[in-house]
Amino acid sequence: MDIRKIFQQYSDRTSYPEIGEDGKPIIDLSSHKYLKMWQGPQHPGVTGNMSLELTVCGDEIVESKTHVGYLHRGFEKLMERRKFIQCFPTCIRMCVAEPDPNEYLLARCVEELSGIEVPEMAQWLRTLVLEMARLQVLLRGVPGQGGTFALGLGYQWGNYIRDLILDRFEELTGGRVYHMYILPGGVRGLLPDGFKKRMEENLKLADEFVKSIDDLMYSNSVFKQRAKGLAVIPKEYIDKYGVYGPSARAAGVMRDVRKTNPYLKYAELDFEPYTTTESDVYARSRVRWYDLQTTIDLIRQIMAKMPEKGEIKAPTPNVLHWKIPKGETYVKCESSRGEYGMYMVTDGSDMPRRVNLKGPSYTHANMLLEKLLINANIADTAGIMVSLATCPPEIER
Amino acid sequence: MQKIIQDIESRYSVSEKEIRRNNLCFLTIPKNQAISLVTYLRDYQGYSAFTLLTAVDWIEEGHFQLTYLLNNPTNYTEIGVRTMIERDHATMESAHHLWESMQTYQRELKEMFGIDFPGSPRVDEDFILEGWTDIPPYRRDFDTKKYAEETYFPRPGRETNDPAEYMKSKLFPND
Structure with missing residues (x-):
């Protein structure tokens, strides 16, 4: 023929x-x-x-x-037979790349249901840790988008600076990946001596990295050709499919919990999340690149504004015998991927009745990704998936 | 928040309400009115963003609690619509026509709690578990410890010690 x-x-x-x-x-x-x-x-x-x-x-x-399901260990179910304090090591594993929002949300649920006020110093430290977590994710995630189109240099480079941020995590919390620094009532410790100076040195490197990645990726003609116009999310999909965070902001819809429902100390910080309207892979990557700059700036603002000393933990009952009154709540924060929420129901016992984590990947990687991949080229699959910043553990929990 | 709660109370049979914060409240309404209220909130009250759907197993009382959490992207408030359904032969009206993302939640609830949503696309397909034959694992009567003990073989090096006794034997062996 x-x-x-x-x-x-x-x-x-x-x-x-x-x-x-x-x-x-x-x-x-x-x-x-x-x-x-x-x-x-x-x-x-x-x-x-x-x-x-x-x-x-x-x-x-x-x-x-x-x-999904390759990583399912039934975290939510396991938490139903653990005391509230024992839930922390389980809960942080619901997103390996960025575990701190998990511990913040769990602590916040417990505090809200038991009526505990967190001291101001602890709130500043929590804000700092959440932004550091965002920074270490974006240092890998922003150049990682280039990696999906065979531009691997930035990813290696970003990982080097990320490792330096993990050093700061290690000296502040004792852990590099999982921290469990945020606990009900406050945080575990103050900043070590010289922490701010060392962090500032790391941030200067991150500043240089931000400029270099602009030249490396966003001016690269191959990257532009492959990412521009790819997997456009129409504005009407935002509510229909549940699109959050940078992916929504790339479509011109302002979705950032730090601005819309300010928590911790975000209301006292000066920042404006970037939005654009192109809504393709390039735009989503660009939004994250701006987010990286915002985060660096926010860490500097937090370190300048936070008090040197203060109470870091409100008194709590003995955590091994802590019974929380019957109730339910939903708390949320902004992770690097978008709105991250936790729904908790208590029944008056010393264990949660039900915990349900809602991460943006749940909707991004299922209905939305399935839709965006139709008519795409096989070679663009990874690029589209990474542009939605999916994190499978938060889908299967 | 008070204004919208009053409006809902005038239209639906709200049996319980809980105002958690000035931007979050939970309302309990009968099963046959739940999807109607969710649709009303979406179409007339600006709660156009769907946050989550999940279930709570109140095994002692013989029912599941379903919670539909909706978000208003204009005034940044959230309403949780709660409804109770019978635990035996648990079935609920599907709401997949309201949001595309809803079918994933319903599919998960079918698998994890055994709550059926007739008509929901792909509701019978495996979501997280593959080839699961036991009772839905997120029900309270599914015992994770018993399941692990029966399913997985013990591995050497997994002996457990009482922490206090173990530390005492290591630190003060002569006492």
Whole structure:
């Protein structure tokens, strides 16, 4: 058969597959037009332990299904048979890359349900730790977007500076990845001597990195060609699909809990989250790049404004016999990926009745990613996925 | 917040209300009015963003609590719509037509709590668990400890010690 005729026959690839009456694509694998392939769970282009079941026509994706569960340990269920203080080591593992919002939310739920006021110094330290957590994620996440399009240099570079921030975490909390620095009532300790000076040295390096990554990635013609116009999220998808944080801000919709529902000391800090309207992979990456600058600036502001000394922990009952009155609450904060919330129900016992974590990946990696991947090229899958900053542990909890 | 609660009370049978903060409240209403209220809040009161849907197992009382948490992106307030459903043959009206993201929550609740949402797309597909044959694991009567003991074999090096006794034997062996 003439290859040109075949090409002409299938040249309008957007019409494949045909859509059936039930609204689902009609995919007949025996027709040899389509191929099933898996991206993940072990794949460098997948952010963590999840996989995508892709149906492709040539190199174009016609259907995508997200599969999670490779990391499921039933954290929420396990917390139901642990005392509130014992929930912390479990809860922080619900997002490995950025565990601090988990411990903040759990502590905040407990404090709110038991009526504990957190001292001002502890609030400043919590704000600092949350911003440091955001910084270490973005130092890897911003250049990581380049990595998905084979621009790996920035990622290695960002990891070096991230390691220096982990050094600061280590001296402040004792841990590099998991910190458990925020506990009900306050935090575990004050800043060590010389911490601010060392942090400022790290921030200067991060400043240089921000400028360099601008030249390396955002002026790179290959990166621009691949990322611009890719996986556009229309504005009407924001509420329909549950789009949060930088991904929503790239579509021109202001979604930043730090601004809309200020918590801790964010109301006293001067910052304006960046928004744009292009809403493609390039725009989402650019929003995160601006976020990186904002975070560096916020850490400087926090260190300048916070008091030198003060109470760091409000008195709490003996944590091993701590019974919390019956009630329920939902608290939220802004993680690097968007709104991060925790819903807790208590029944008057010394263990939570129900804890439910709501991270932005839950909606981003399921319905939204499945939708955005349709008609995309296989080679862009990783780029689209990373642009949504998915974190599988917070989906399967 | 008070104004909207009064408005809801005038239209629906609110049996319980809890104002947690000035931007968060929870309302309990009958099962047959829940989706109607959620739709009303979305279409007429500006609660256009859906935050989460989850269940709480009140096994002692024989029912599940479903909580629909909605967010108003204009005035930044949140309302939790709670409704109680029978624990046996638990079924709830699907709300997948309101938000695309809703079907994922309903699919998870079917798998983890055994609550059915007839008509919800892909509700019977495995979400997190694969080939699970036991009772839905997030129900209170599913015992995680018993399951782990029966399913996984003991590994050497996992002996547990009483921390106080162990430290005493290490630090003060002669006492």
